[in-house]
Each structure stands twice: as C-alpha cells, then as structure tokens.
Amino acid sequence: MQTLYPDYYAQFRCTADKCPITCCQEWKISVDDDTLKRWAALNPPVDSKLFTYVQDGQRVIALNSRHVCPFLEKNKLCRLVLEHGEDAISETCQVFPRETHSFADHEEASLMPCCPAVIDLWAAQDATPLTFPHPNIDSIPFFIRSAIIDAILQQTDRLPEQILSACFYMIQEIHRKKKPTKVFVSDCFSEKSFCQLYDAMDDLSPDCIDSVLECNELLLDLSVNYQKEQLYQEWLTPLTQQAETLSELLTEPEEELPAQWQAFRTAFAQYEPLMRSYLANEVYSELLSFEDTTKHMLVRLQWLMLQYAAVRQSLFLIWQDSPEAFSYEKVREALVIINRMTGYDEEDIYEYLENSFESLLWDWGYFALLAGF
Ligand code: SF4
Structure with a gap:
C-alpha cells in the first residue's frame, strides 16, 4: 500500500543526548510483547518484572522516582541501545515521534x-x-x-x-x-x-x-x-x-x-x-x-x-x-x-x-x- 509523507518528514533526526526535553521521561512508554521476548533472550536478560508494570491493560516502563526511564544513562543515552542496539528498545521508542494512519487505499505518515x-x-x-x-x-x-x-x-x-x-x-x-x-x-x-x-x-x-x-x-x-x-x-x-x-x-x-x-x-x-x-x-x-x-x-x-x-x-x-x-x-x-x-x-x-x-x-x-x- 502506498504511504504518503509531508515534505518535512525525511529530515527528522532524533537529537538523543542533545535533546532539551527527552521523550524518555514523564510519560507512558509502552512495551510490546515482541520486545519482552527480545529482552528475555538478551545476555544478560532484562527482567521485565523489574522494569515494567501493567497500567490500564498495557505494559509500560516503570519510571524511576525522578519520572525518568530507568534505561536512560546520565549522558542522556539509552543503555539498551548502547549495549544491544536499536532492536532492543520497544516499538514505541523506535517509532516515536512518527505516526501512521491507514486509509482504505493508502497510508499517511507524519511527525508529532x-x-x-x-x-x-x-x-x-x-x-x-x-x-x-x-x-x-x-x-x-x-x-x-x-x-x-x-x-x-x-x-x-x-x-x-x-x-x-x-x-x-x-x-x-x-x-x-x-x-x-x-x-x-x-x-x-x-x-x-x-x-x-x-x-x-x-x-x-x-x-x-x-x-x-x-x-x-x-x-x-x-x-x-x-x-x-x-x-x-x-x-x-x-x-x-x-x-x-x-x-x-x-x-x-x-x-x-x-x-x-x-x-x-x-x-x-x-x-x-x-x-x-x-x-x-x-x-x-x-x-x-x-x-x-x-x-x-x-x-x-x-x-x-x-x-x-x-x-x-x-x-x-x-x-x-x-x-x-x-x-x-x-x-x-x-x-x-x-x-x-x-x-x-x-x-x-x-x-x-x-x-x-x-x-x-x-x-x-x-x-x-x-x-x-
Ligand atoms: S525522539 Fe525523543 S529524545 Fe529524540 S529528539 Fe525527540 S523527544 Fe528528544
């Protein structure tokens, strides 16, 4: 199916450690089942019981007492990515801030x-x-x-x-x-x-x-x-x-x-x-x-x-x-x-x-x- 993009879309780059308001804090970061399976297969495995909980029927990252993702290092980089690569993070983290809406004969992508x-x-x-x-x-x-x-x-x-x-x-x-x-x-x-x-x-x-x-x-x-x-x-x-x-x-x-x-x-x-x-x-x-x-x-x-x-x-x-x-x-x-x-x-x-x-x-x-x- 054809996907349509606004003109600015391809220019997006995450600024990671330079980001002034990182998305790794203060909101719900959901973790999908495939990510949980990948975490279990890592060496050493990530214990999902330690790092996630279920809220409103959805498994989400348990933020620390400062409301920050526990995988975010002091240098504002993700420990999971540093140690295991991009595939180790959940789909939400990989996709954000991109979103796609599906219609009968095409899809439309945009940024949030x-x-x-x-x-x-x-x-x-x-x-x-x-x-x-x-x-x-x-x-x-x-x-x-x-x-x-x-x-x-x-x-x-x-x-x-x-x-x-x-x-x-x-x-x-x-x-x-x-x-x-x-x-x-x-x-x-x-x-x-x-x-x-x-x-x-x-x-x-x-x-x-x-x-x-x-x-x-x-x-x-x-x-x-x-x-x-x-x-x-x-x-x-x-x-x-x-x-x-x-x-x-x-x-x-x-x-x-x-x-x-x-x-x-x-x-x-x-x-x-x-x-x-x-x-x-x-x-x-x-x-x-x-x-x-x-x-x-x-x-x-x-x-x-x-x-x-x-x-x-x-x-x-x-x-x-x-x-x-x-x-x-x-x-x-x-x-x-x-x-x-x-x-x-x-x-x-x-x-x-x-x-x-x-x-x-x-x-x-x-x-x-x-x-x-
Ligand atoms: S994707 Fe997250 S960390 Fe990257 S620039 Fe956007 S808010 Fe900042």
Missing part, C-alpha cells in the same frame, strides 16, 4: 509535535509553508481537510485561531445537512464564504478578559492530573500558580489586561508561521484519524482549539512573568509539553469533552471564546 526536534524542523522552514500530500481521492472528508490546511497556511492576513473558528462554523453547517452534496461543501469553503464569515467576525467585539479567563481555567483543568502525579512539575508548578493568581485577579475588573494581551500578541506574532505549521500538521494527521464523519471532524477541531488555547495561554503567562525572557525555546517547550499532556487516545478525548462540557459538540460561540481573536 511532542518532540522538540520536530518543532525545530518546522521552525527552520520559517516563512515557507509546509507541504502536505493531497491524496487523489474524490471524497468530501478529504476535500474538507485540504481546504482547512490551505486556509491555515495561505490566509496569512487572518489569525490562525480565526481561521479555525471559520472552518469550525463551516463544518457545523455541513454537519447539519443530512446528505451534503459536493457543491454545498465547496460553497461552504469558497473564498466568498470565508470573506462573509470574516466580515461577520470583524463585527463581533469579543471580551478579551472572558477569553483569557476561560483559557486559564482550561489550562488549570488540563494540569490537575499531572500535578497529582507530580509530572512536568518544573514547568507546570510555577505556571499553574500564575494561572491561579490570574484567575483570582480577573474576578475583579482588570484594566491592564487588554493592553497586556495586545502586547503579548505582538510578541507572539513572530511565531505565527510556526503555529500555522503546527496547526496544519495536526489537521492533516488527526482530522480523519478515527472516522471521517463531520461529527468526528468537529470533535478533533475542538480538541485542536483546546490544545492551541492551552499553548497560547501558557505562553501568555510566561510572557507576563518575564517579557524579556520570552524566546523560541519557551515556545517550543510549551508546544511539546502541552501536546504530551493532551496526547489522548480518541476514546479519552471523547470522554474528556463529554465530562467537561455540557455536550460533546460545542456551540460556535464557545469555540470563538477560546479562539479569543
């Missing part, structure tokens, strides 16, 4: 934003937009996905979150139709429809304080379990303290916040090409990853908006704390950690949305509130 080397690749493209393959398939879901990616990468006169909001509105329209025709769908994503929507959005005057407050609450909610499990503490603890202080402050009218938000947006603007690459990549890899229904597309766009809002809110808090220290490395770290924290399975995404909101599918107004343009 949970790895700093991937973010570096996108950042190195600077103002040149990433290129994603357009499979030669005459279907409405693939058309919608291409239209959203093109909008994110090409409509540079609009904020990425505004484009996501417009696309969310258009998919809602399509979702309401029982049997949408191709003509209807291409009308929805036509230049004329985008212009009309943007004109309508420009007439709205969203309250920046409400938006910042909601994104703040969202960030705190996403952090709760990681705080309990003491994961990502170095990054999360000061951030959540700042978020809590900000939420308390915002219960009173806050005069300085709109000006601060605008100043942050100006500082953040230099990373907009990177954010467009990130969002386009996520639409490419996740919009059709589970089912190709419009309901699933709405769920995945909501999740992407939620992730983006959490990244942006973290960076707002980091910028507020020290505008002069706001750097590419901070942006990369926020992207990597928030994406690791929110890299849920499909079922868990549905469960989180169903448990955290009145209904699985949001009103457009709530999507726009998180977008906060």
